[in-house]
Amino acid sequence: MIGPLLIDLAPRVTHADAARVLDDTLSVTVDGDGPAGATADESDTLQVRIAAAGRVGWAGGATAAAADVIRAALRSAESSDAAVLLPPAPAPLPTVVTRSPAASSLSARDLLGLAGGLMDRLQRRGRRVEVWAERSAGSVEVANTRGVSVSYEVTLAGIGAAVRDDRTRALCRVHLAQVGAPGLSEVESIVRETEFRLGFPVLEDGRLGPAARVWFRPRAVRALVAPLLARLAGQTWIEGRHQWPTLDRRLTLIDDPLADGRPASRPISDDGVVARRVTLIEAGVARAGILDLRLASSTRLPATGHGQQRGYAAPKVGFSNLVMLPGPTPVDQLAAEVGDGLLVADLAPGSAPNPAAGVFRVEAPWTYLVEKGQVVGRLDGAVLSGDVFALLNRVVAVGAEQDWIGSWRLPSLVLDGVVVAVR
Amino acid sequence: MREALSRAVAATTGYVEVRLRRRWSTAVVFRKQRVEVATEYHAFGGVARCLVPGHGWGAVAFTDPDRAVAAVHRAHELSLETRPDRPIMLAPIPIRQMEQADQLIGDPRLVPLSEKRELLGALTGDLTGQDRRVVDSRTSYGDTVLETWLLTSEGSWLHDLRCESTLGALAVAGEDGAQERALESLVVPGGWGALGNRSGLFRQVAERAVSRLHAPPVRAGRYPVVFDPRATGALTLQGVVNFCRAPARGLEREIFPLGTRVGPECLSVGDDPTAPGLRTSLALDDEGTPTSQAMLVQNGVVVGHLHTRETAARAGAGPTGHALAPTLRSIPAARPANSYLVKGQGDFESLIADVPSGIYVADVLGLAIDGRQLSITPAVTRVIRDGQLAETVRCAPITCDLFSLFGRLDRVAGDFTWDPSAAGLHEAGPIRPVTTGAPHTRFLDLDVGPLYG
Secondary structure, three states, rough: OOHHHHHHHHHHOOOOOOOOEEEEEEEEEEEOOOOEEEEEEEEEEEEEEEEEEEEEEEEEEHHHHHHHHHHHHHHHHHOOOOOOOOOOOOOOOOOOOOOOHHHHHOOOOHHHHHHHHHHHOOOOOOOOEEEEEEEEEEEEEEEEEOOOEEEEEEEEEEEEEEEEEEOOOOEEEEEEEEOOOOOOHHHHOOOOOHHHHHHHOEEEEOOOEEEEEEEEEHHHHHHHHHHHHHHHHHHHHHHHHHHHHOOOOOOOOEOOOOOOOOOOOOOOOOOOOOOEEEEEOOOOOOOOOEEEHHHHHHHHHOOOOEEEEEOOOEEEEOOEEEEEOOOOOHHHHHHHHHEEEEEEEEOOOOOOOOOOOOOEEEEOEEEEEEEEOOEEEEEEEEEEEHHHHOOOEEHHHHHHEEEEEEEEEEEEEEEEEEEEEEE | OHHHHHHHHHHHOOEEEEEEEEEEEEEEEEEEOOOEEEEEEEEEEEEEEEOOOOOOEEEEEOHHHHHHHHHHHHHHHHHOOOOOOOOOOOOEEEEEEEEEOOOOOOOOOOOOOHHHHHHHHHHHHHOOOOOOEEEEEEEEEEEEEEEEEEOOOOEEEEEEEEEEEEEEEEEEEEOOEEEEEEEEEEEEEOOOOOOOOOOHHHHHHHHHHHHOOOEEEOOOOOEEEEEEEEHHHHHHHHHHHHHHOOOOOOOOOOOOOOOOOOOOOOOOOOOOOOOOOOOOOEEEEEOEOOOOOEEEEEEEEEOOOOOHHHHHHHOOOOOOOOEEOOOOOOOEOOOOEEEEOOOOOOHHHHHOOOOOEEEEEEEEEEEEEEEEEEEEEEEEEEHHHHHHHHHHEEEOOOEOOOOOHHHHHEEOOOEEEEEEOEEOOOOOOOOOEEEEEEEEEEEEEEEEEOOOO
């Protein structure tokens, strides 16, 4: 649909590109009163970017008002400062799985069945439980005036639970998302994680030294490494790439849009650049950052295929799937590596280190005391602090097993020198 | 539009509600003197909700206005798929039909984007030219025209057209390796011209950033802290009002139970969507309920909650008209519109007169909530010494327990003002704007941490 739009537009502009996203998301919730509601969200949005007379502008809106969006993009270009946009020519696309027919066909009844099954597994006296399941199905269409015209279908399905323990007031949230339809193994995974987190007694404080050795499980690692990403993206990478701190040699981080069946899998970026794997950090050394087309055009550096142009949001650079390579330490030896210290299963929602400085102080409600290699109980009110860049140079062990958490595939990390306090 | 919606609502059974919104908006952003964004949006969003007796909610959001009838049918089907153990009831409401779509004064849709860019360019020049030590800046202009149509199967009808204009300024001053920033925003109801001449505001932001450059740091410790009305409003919104919103379902939020003491006698808090002249004031909420003033805390004790029709029925309370959706296509939930802390007695001078050593905070740069911990980053801080405002100082974030903060409230002044800056409730997902109003307040024994750098 957007190819013809751009053909009409071509004589009036130097270059133009566009991304259309069509989506139908169906979600259900089940709580203590049973199935509470089912919601569908149908959206069809378009973003158009135009380079004309040495300026670049963009506009976004509903595809139903495509003509308005194009007019707004033209006016945006007229009102913008001088800029360059060099869209790519067509190129062969890699193969990557972005859609699952089974997920696409999930009905409200199917989702309620899945959610109800998870509810049955988690519900018990002394708990309040809420479960949800959802699937989205749609397509992404990307085109430019140099002849790129690509469309690919996408699905995403997820299931999750929030469980409040009435005795401790702890609220545990766990969810999974993937391209394929969730099944029994995903339900089991959520049950396992929830029961682990809620399964230990809450300990009194006062049993900690000031700086601890900490086993961060994959969900906690995700929040911890956020500062690395902030410094690997766009302008920040260009400006700071020569001042990267040294990290532990066991750390390798890859951006992988070509991983099959993951939330950020794609054959092409929204700005028309063919997707490829990018090794961001290799053996502790920063090798590459990610650039979108706009920044690449202005700096004359190669675009890495990380432009995002969705709906009403301004075009930006963004990561796809992120994979941290595993280490040699089997999961059953990680507690032994900790000895006397802590295990952190997850950080509080929204908690993340300060992206600019790497200095952080976060609440860690899912923190467990480890004594002589054994988890003995949960610490209520734990607060962790430190400098992420320093911590990632004090790696004790990297787990041999990785978990997919949404678009992240991560191992466990055991780190030394984390400052821990208990509120 | 009304006919089309009536056809959609009549197409099925049970309770049906269809809301359509069209939004035209402009965004211009400068980074220093360079245009970062200059664009216009034309967005459309609709939501059809259906509640078949004995079943759960079915809802369909859509972006194509031609999908309204189909969306109602699908919402009906989805409602039939769910059957909660406890039936969902809706509290009865008076049925109102309101047409509030008068022609806009200074309709911003008729003003070329280039003129808006020119306006912001000039204001940016005022900011960046104020002092050579202003090393970076980010300024913004925005306007929005929002048109809403709401029809329910019970007969409620709303057609509302409104617009608002926004300015924002961030200045970063730097000298000798030190950097400080200052921030200001302004949102006014009305279109082109409603903002008036704001050169002074942009120059003040630059001055504030520069004045902080060589300000001494506050010594870490515990102090009495006097907050200005804007800072008080922000704290009231996050620390009280947010916990008086009846949750639709689920476990996502804690709520203060009725009868809980959350502060001293001088603390009274409410929300008044009917307050005249504010950009977030409303006649009907997003379920068609006539809005009303709701008292939430009276003399320190929780006396009410903000409700939707569903939460009101569940609580056996009357609906308050606070079912509000944050985006064009989202489902309404209980949210504040114009939250306020009731004024007390006396003026600002009397509030600081008996403070031998304290901190005065004017506005906040940010409120961060991490679990139970609230971290307040002051925008402007001055020392209070021997009952008088003294020098400007730099202050580290003030940290406290979110739930016990208002237990430290000591005095409330009588100088109430509504805040014209852009405020919003901290919650996951899109944020709906809220106006806050408050007087100066004094809190005892707040913890100011050490300032690094």
